Amino acid sequence: xxxxxxxxxNLFHQIMEICPHAFIFAIEGKIEFVNFEACQLLNRSQTSLxxxxxxxxxxxxxxxxxxxxEFLAGGEGEKREEIIRFHPGDKGKDLEVYIRRxxxxxxxxxxxxxxxxxxxxxxxxxxxxxESRVTAILDTAVDAIITINDRGIxxxxxxxxxxxxxxxxxxxxxxNVSLLMPAPDRERHDEYIDRYKRTGEKRIIGIGREVIGRKxxxxxxxxxxxxxxxxxxxxxxxxxxxxxISDRKAAEARIREQxxxxxxxxxxxxxxxxxxxxxxxxxxAERLYKYPxxxxxxRKLSELxxxxxxxxxxxxxxxxxxxxxxxGEFRQTTKGQKIVVESHWTLIRDDGGKPMSIVAIHLDVxxxxxxEARFLRAQRLESIGTLxxxxxxxxxxxxxxxxxTIKLLKKEKPxxxxxxxxxxxxxxxxxxxxxxxxxLTFAGGMEGERTTVQLDEVASEVQTILExxxxxxxxxxxxxxxPIWPVRGDRTQLAQxxxxxxxxxxxxxxxxxLIDISIENRIFSTKTISQYPGSKPGAYVVLxxxxxxxxxxxxxxxxIFDPFFTTKEFxxxxxxxxxxxxxxxxxxxxxxxxxxxxxxxxxxxxFIPATHSAELAHLPLDGIAAQKGNGECVLVVDxxxxxxxxxxxxxxxxxxxxxxxSGGEEALAIFRKYPKEIRVVVMDMMMPGMxxxxxxxxxxxxxxxxxxxxxxxxxxxxxxxxxISSEAKAFLQKPYSDxxxxxxLNDILA
Numbered sequence: 001x002x003x004x005x006x007x008x009x010n011l012f013h014q015i016m017e018i019c020p021h022a023f024i025f026a027i028e029g030k031i032e033f034v035n036f037e038a039c040q041l042l043n044r045s046q047t048s049l050x051x052x053x054x055x056x057x058x059x060x061x062x063x064x065x066x067x068x069x070e071f072l073a074g075g076e077g078e079k080r081e082e083i084i085r086f087h088p089g090d091k092g093k094d095l096e097v098y099i100r101r102x103x104x105x106x107x108x109x110x111x112x113x114x115x116x117x118x119x120x121x122x123x124x125x126x127x128x129x130x131e132s133r134v135t136a137i138l139d140t141a142v143d144a145i146i147t148i149n150d151r152g153i154x155x156x157x158x159x160x161x162x163x164x165x166x167x168x169x170x171x172x173x174x175x176n177v178s179l180l181m182p183a184p185d186r187e188r189h190d191e192y193i194d195r196y197k198r199t200g201e202k203r204i205i206g207i208g209r210e211v212i213g214r215k216x217x218x219x220x221x222x223x224x225x226x227x228x229x230x231x232x233x234x235x236x237x238x239x240x241x242x243x244x245i246s247d248r249k250a251a252e253a254r255i256r257e258q259x260x261x262x263x264x265x266x267x268x269x270x271x272x273x274x275x276x277x278x279x280x281x282x283x284x285a286e287r288l289y290k291y292p293x294x295x296x297x298x299r300k301l302s303e304l305x306x307x308x309x310x311x312x313x314x315x316x317x318x319x320x321x322x323x324x325x326x327x328g329e330f331r332q333t334t335k336g337q338k339i340v341v342e343s344h345w346t347l348i349r350d351d352g353g354k355p356m357s358i359v360a361i362h363l364d365v366x367x368x369x370x371x372e373a374r375f376l377r378a379q380r381l382e383s384i385g386t387l388x389x390x391x392x393x394x395x396x397x398x399x400x401x402x403x404x405t406i407k408l409l410k411k412e413k414p415x416x417x418x419x420x421x422x423x424x425x426x427x428x429x430x431x432x433x434x435x436x437x438x439x440l441t442f443a444g445g446m447e448g449e450r451t452t453v454q455l456d457e458v459a460s461e462v463q464t465i466l467e468x469x470x471x472x473x474x475x476x477x478x479x480x481x482x483p484i485w486p487v488r489g490d491r492t493q494l495a496q497x498x499x500x501x502x503x504x505x506x507x508x509x510x511x512x513x514l515i516d517i518s519i520e521n522r523i524f525s526t527k528t529i530s531q532y533p534g535s536k537p538g539a540y541v542v543l544x545x546x547x548x549x550x551x552x553x554x555x556x557x558x559x560i561f562d563p564f565f566t567t568k569e570f571x572x573x574x575x576x577x578x579x580x581x582x583x584x585x586x587x588x589x590x591x592x593x594x595x596x597x598x599x600x601x602x603x604x605x606x607f608i609p610a611t612h613s614a615e616l617a618h619l620p621l622d623g624i625a626a627q628k629g630n631g632e633c634v635l636v637v638d639x640x641x642x643x644x645x646x647x648x649x650x651x652x653x654x655x656x657x658x659x660x661x662s663g664g665e666e667a668l669a670i671f672r673k674y675p676k677e678i679r680v681v682v683m684d685m686m687m688p689g690m691x692x693x694x695x696x697x698x699x700x701x702x703x704x705x706x707x708x709x710x711x712x713x714x715x716x717x718x719x720x721x722x723x724i725s726s727e728a729k730a731f732l733q734k735p736y737s738d739x740x741x742x743x744x745l746n747d748i749l750a
Contacts, residue, residue: 016033017035020037022034022115023038023112023114024038024054024058025110025111026112029053030051030052030053031050031051032050037114041095042057093118095116096115097114099111138156141158143243144163144164144241144242145158145241146158146177147238147240150236151176152178152193153176153177154176164213164244165180165215165216166217167179167180171216177240181212182213182220186214205227208225210223210224210225213242213244221244221246222245223242224245226240227239228241259282263282263283266287267361267363268363269282270285270359271358272301272360274321274357276300276301278300278301278304281296289304289305290334291334306332308332315488320345325345327343340369342362345359450488451489455484455519456482456484456519458491458495458498459519462495462498465499470515473511473512474506474509474513474514475514476502476517477514480518480520481518481520484521485610486611487609489588494588498543498545501543501581501604502517504545504577504578505545508551509547514548515545515546516544519541522539522607523539524536524539524540525739532593533593535591535607539610540590540607540609541610542606543606544603544604545604545606546601550598550599551597551599551600551601553598557594561579585607585608588609590606590607591607592607593605595735603734629655629749631656631657632679633659633677634651634682634745635660635661635680635682636659637667637681637692637695638682639684640684644660647682647741654742663687663689663690664695665689665690667699671699671703672702680707680745681709683695683708684712685710686713693723696710700727708727708728709741710724710727711732711733711736713735729744732744
């Protein structure tokens with residue numbers, strides 16, 4: 001073999017021994033030469049291998065390339081290369097096998113060259129794994145990622161790029177990246193790359209910018225493009241990261257449109273962070289507070305505007321953070337000018353629900369508040385004017401003992417109890433002074449900032465005035481279910497509500513009677529607000545003024561709150577009393593409703609939201625789930641068809657069997673027909689013909705175990721109250737909610 005390559009035997013052996021590859025030379029299947037590397041590979045000595053059959057000494061891994069048919073077939077000079085996996089000892093190796101067919105004389109020979117390619121295969125596998133990981137990362141990226149070479153030819157195009165541009169990777173790879181650009185960028189791109197390679201001038205590389213992209217269908221769209229560069233000794237590559245910003249641009253356009261609209265509204269629109277720092281300040285805010293946006297933004301609102309009540313401001317912030325919304329009024333001073341603003345605050349949260357900022361809308365109501373104050377002052381004077389006869393009577397009672405005392409003292413008759421007379425006169429003076437002071441306070445009271453007020457205390461103060469001014473034939477009573485929750489309001493206006501409602505009741509009692517003032521707490525849930533138009537879920541304090549007077553005719557009931565509507569004679573009233581009450585209620589976030597029975601009396605309810613506090617924060621505004629019925633039979637008796645229908649629907653939908661009657665006689669007839677079924681009677685107290693108390697007594701004569709729930713929109717008469725207390729298990733004041741009715745039934749049947 002040495003002679004074949006023109007080498008002497010000794011030199012050939014030296015070359016083979018220092019060669020890093022394993023050589024095996026076999027003639028007709030027997031080993032004639034092995035070098036040192038081959039011995040190491042086979043873990044055999046040279047002498048143990050020479051002249052041995054190749055198939056008997058080589059490991060099994062080699063047999064795959066030593067197939068007898070292939071070994072003997074083929075012509076001289078044919079060669080073959082294969083990779084085999086070899087496991088000498090406990091270590092695996094990858095070997096590249098090179099086989100060449102030779103002739104030695106007339107004998108067949110083979111030359112085997114084994115090269116250890118383990119490291120190379122490992123590197124190639126590592127590269128493939130790395131490429132696989134990179135491909136996976138690129139294909140899961142949200143942004144388009146495109147790589148190009150220094151000639152602008154696309155080398156990779158990830159799935160996001162396919163989605164954004166509408167091309168498949170196979171359509172783009174190998175093409176110039178300018179395919180994705182509109183004119184004139186398409187024509188200039190190659191020139192830009194060439195200029196960068198010559199001069200190093202960067203326009204996008206390492207900088208990033210917003211540009212226009214071109215989709216497969218020709219659509220142009222805005223993109224955010226960032227380009228990076230990687231360089232090897234042989235080649236440069238550029239990586240582009242592309243984000244479709246069409247939605248962002250559309251959102252920015254909408255924001256600009258909205259900002260333009262906000263600048264056109266007259267209200268001040270302010271966005272504050274949670275530290276009271278101004279983030280946005282529209283032109284309405286500039287007009288209201290006299291500060292341009294450039295001076296207001298990034299400053300605290302308290303640095304720009306002084307609010308009279310710091311406590312009110314703190315309470316507003318606490319409420320908006322806890323409940324997400326706040327409505328109210330502030331008296332503020334800006335650049336020396338005093339203003340009254342109506343405020344609406346809304347809490348803005350991020351996508352995770354975390355509080356982020358507060359949007360405050362402020363409306364200047366200074367002029368309106370001044371006009372309201374004048375109107376309310378005039379209306380208060382009107383209320384006092386309607387009571388002038390009572391005032392005159394009480395003043396005469398005050399002045400009479402004073403005048404008589406003066407005359408007696410002038411006569412200087414012996415034996416006069418001068419000290420006693422002077423003490424009587426002093427008491428009369430003090431009584432008159434107190435009465436005049438209360439009247440002046442009410443008549444001249446100024447509408448001011450809203451404070452925390454106890455409505456029961458306000459009612460008691462007005463009661464003192466009314467006791468001096470109402471006719472002696474009219475009795476006034478106050479009932480409070482203490483403790484009453486505080487409210488936030490204008491004390492003078494709330495006093496005016498009590499006065500107006502009581503004056504209205506007095507006019508309905510020409511022959512005398514009872515005015516009942518009751519104050520209680522009430523919770524409105526999301527389920528019950530539909531029964532009270534104008535209400536919202538939350539805690540309220542309700543002031544109810546009830547009289548047993550003439551009542552209101554059904555045909556005018558819907559008009560009584562209209563301004564200037566009155567049923568009184570000309571000159572006896574302006575028709576502003578009740579409309580003023582409604583206005584004050586709305587101004588305080590509350591509402592008013594009325595219940596009246598013609599010829600029997602009227603009840604007007606004034607609802608005002610309770611002040612938010614820790615006590616009210618945990619009240620169940622979703623309603624308390626009352627237990628449903630279990631087929632019990634309930635008889636509902638009421639002369640109002642609408643009440644019968646709705647009560648029947650509520651009870652039947654909650655598992656009760658319902659019988660209805662429109663009067664006392666019908667109720668008795670139904671009970672005689674179903675005496676063993678009916679367990680509870682819901683009885684209206686005021687019905688034509690046989691009234692509620694009489695019907696209850698007659699039903700009790702038939703069944704002493706029968707249970708009653710009494711209902712009425714007015715305060716029961718003395719007789720009715722006595723019968724209710726002895727016969728009924730519960731009393732519901734109309735209008736009552738379905739929850740109140742169901743709870744009363746649950747309590748009775750438990």
